[in-house]
Amino acid sequence: MRRLSGDRRFAVGCFSHEELLLGQALHSMPDTSSKVRLLRLALWLLTPFFTGAVIMAQELVAFRLYAPYFGYSIYVWGSMISVVMAALAIGYAIGGWGADRSQTGLPLYITLLGSAFYQLGILFVVRSMLPVFARMGDFTGTVLASLVIFAPPMTAMATACPFIIRLLAQSGHVGSVAGKVYALSTVGSIGGILATSFWLIPLLGTQKTLAVICALSAVIAVAGLTFRVPAAVLLLAIIVAALKFVLPMTWSHNTVWVQESPYNLVRVVRDGQRLILKLNDEAGIHTIRDQRTGWTGNYYDDFVLGPLLAPAQRLLVLGMAGGGSIASSRVTAPDIDIDAVEIDPRVVEAAARFFGMNPDDKLLHIHVADARPWLTQNEGKYDIAHVDLYQGGPYIPFYLVTFEFFSAVRAHLSEDGLLMMNLFDMGKDQELLLAVAATLKRVFPTVAVLPIDSGNRMLLAFSKETPDALIRARLESYQGNAFVMRLAASAAARIALLDPAAGTVVFTDDFAPVENMTRRMLKSVNSRRTR
Numbered sequence: 001m002r003r004l005s006g007d008r009r010f011a012v013g014c015f016s017h018e019e020l021l022l023g024q025a026l027h028s029m030p031d032t033s034s035k036v037r038l039l040r041l042a043l044w045l046l047t048p049f050f051t052g053a054v055i056m057a058q059e060l061v062a063f064r065l066y067a068p069y070f071g072y073s074i075y076v077w078g079s080m081i082s083v084v085m086a087a088l089a090i091g092y093a094i095g096g097w098g099a100d101r102s103q104t105g106l107p108l109y110i111t112l113l114g115s116a117f118y119q120l121g122i123l124f125v126v127r128s129m130l131p132v133f134a135r136m137g138d139f140t141g142t143v144l145a146s147l148v149i150f151a152p153p154m155t156a157m158a159t160a161c162p163f164i165i166r167l168l169a170q171s172g173h174v175g176s177v178a179g180k181v182y183a184l185s186t187v188g189s190i191g192g193i194l195a196t197s198f199w200l201i202p203l204l205g206t207q208k209t210l211a212v213i214c215a216l217s218a219v220i221a222v223a224g225l226t227f228r229v230p231a232a233v234l235l236l237a238i239i240v241a242a243l244k245f246v247l248p249m250t251w252s253h254n255t256v257w258v259q260e261s262p263y264n265l266v267r268v269v270r271d272g273q274r275l276i277l278k279l280n281d282e283a284g285i286h287t288i289r290d291q292r293t294g295w296t297g298n299y300y301d302d303f304v305l306g307p308l309l310a311p312a313q314r315l316l317v318l319g320m321a322g323g324g325s326i327a328s329s330r331v332t333a334p335d336i337d338i339d340a341v342e343i344d345p346r347v348v349e350a351a352a353r354f355f356g357m358n359p360d361d362k363l364l365h366i367h368v369a370d371a372r373p374w375l376t377q378n379e380g381k382y383d384i385a386h387v388d389l390y391q392g393g394p395y396i397p398f399y400l401v402t403f404e405f406f407s408a409v410r411a412h413l414s415e416d417g418l419l420m421m422n423l424f425d426m427g428k429d430q431e432l433l434l435a436v437a438a439t440l441k442r443v444f445p446t447v448a449v450l451p452i453d454s455g456n457r458m459l460l461a462f463s464k465e466t467p468d469a470l471i472r473a474r475l476e477s478y479q480g481n482a483f484v485m486r487l488a489a490s491a492a493a494r495i496a497l498l499d500p501a502a503g504t505v506v507f508t509d510d511f512a513p514v515e516n517m518t519r520r521m522l523k524s525v526n527s528r529r530t531r
Contacts, residue, residue: 066130111159287321385419403507
């Protein structure tokens with residue numbers, strides 16, 4: 001025997017510790033065929049890799065699956081991940097307990113097969129279950145949905161690592177074996193994350209991705225079972241055949257178009273003569289187009305007032321969606337040059353196909369990008385900026401409503417520039433509205449608010465000190481389109497300067513409790529409705 005200096009590894013003749021370890025694991029296997037032993041060893045090493053991939057793929061799909069029912073928020077993420085971690089902890093414990101009571105991998109692969117069958121069953125019923133859970137709220141609903149839909153199969157998958165460690169370490173060297181098994185599991189998890197994020201969901205959608213995960217789980221299980229039960233391959237055929245009978249995702253009869261992207265579930269819905277763009281949340285509306293009048297009857301119409309309040313040579317739109325604010329602005333500024341930023345290419349596609357946004361329009365320049373990085377990377381100056389940034393529900397991404405974000409927007413505005421921002425706040429105390437206004441006041445000298453309906457507010461921030469009398473005068477002086485004249489007169493009567501009290505929360509990149517405020521607002525609204 002010879003030792004390697006400075007290393008705990010050792011060699012006997014020309015064999016390293018790792019080679020001896022694998023050889024001892026092979027020797028401890030009950031099969032006499034060396035070929036079968038090698039195949040089984042390969043399977044044991046691949047099992048933690050693929051179970052790790054399945055677990056992370058399920059976790060990512062869960063968030064996309066939940067979006068139309070619970071929305072996109074840190075509360076949904078936190079609730080779902082907590083259940084996932086609990087499932088893994090239980091699975092590790094069960095796997096260790098079972099491994100100590102078995103000399104073969106048969107119980108493990110039976111467990112993994114059970115996971116595959118459970119996933120198959122969930123595929124048939126998940127769409128009918130989620131609306132029930134959605135009525136329970138973003139915390140309780142998400143937790144219960146995760147416990148029913150994902151916790152059982154994830155728990156089963158988590159039993160793999162301790163079981164494989166026990167099988168490979170029958171001759172000792174537990175630490176070395178454990179390190180390798182968990183390394184393989186982690187590499188598999190990375191693969192599952194990348195494959196699901198960049199290929200499966202964008203190319204196949206949520207439901208087909210769940211079917212792929214189910215099939216992969218079945219393949220792992222059946223591969224392990226066929227060493228002792230060759231007929232188990234029939235079970236794989238049954239699962240694959242059954243997957244073909246899973247009904248495709250269906251939407252209401254008025255759904256015109258559906259696509260999934262890396263960012264959203266994008267739908268276009270027809271309501272009489274109106275086309276409506278929906279992102280994830282069933283209750284949310286992101287653009288409306290009335291094919292008869294061109295107007296929406298919603299806050300999008302009020303963007304027509306921008307050119308009445310500021311010069312209108314160049315317009316920056318952050319959060320284009322279907323282009324509702326663009327269509328409105330062109331009524332009072334038909335020759336305005338527009339840069340529109342939209343993060344989701346599928347939304348841009350919907351805007352072009354259904355909402356009249358022509359990508360070949362020489363005055364419209366559409367940029368597929370995240371608003372905040374785009375501001376950093378571009379230096380153009382604009383007279384008006386529209387800000388309408390929501391992540392498929394009532395939640396504003398925190399980094400798009402902070403002092404730093406508004407400072408970046410102002411840096412792109414001209415001296416007489418105007419920022420127009422749609423804000424949703426139905427709370428009695430208007431906590432979110434006041435916090436956003438207080439943040440704007442740190443950047444702009446004048447901030448005004450225009451109430452639109454029971455929830456939406458249009459915030460107007462002027463680069464120059466602008467008295468409310470001047471704002472009203474500009475609105476009342478408009479002559480032209482009859483609808484715009486009525487809208488401007490109504491706005492002049494309702495608009496008011498907003499100067500939040502000292503001590504009001506100011507959002508920064510470091511501290512922006514936007515989601516907390518939004519969640520409190522939604523809870524207060526729901527409690528009022530149930531009284």
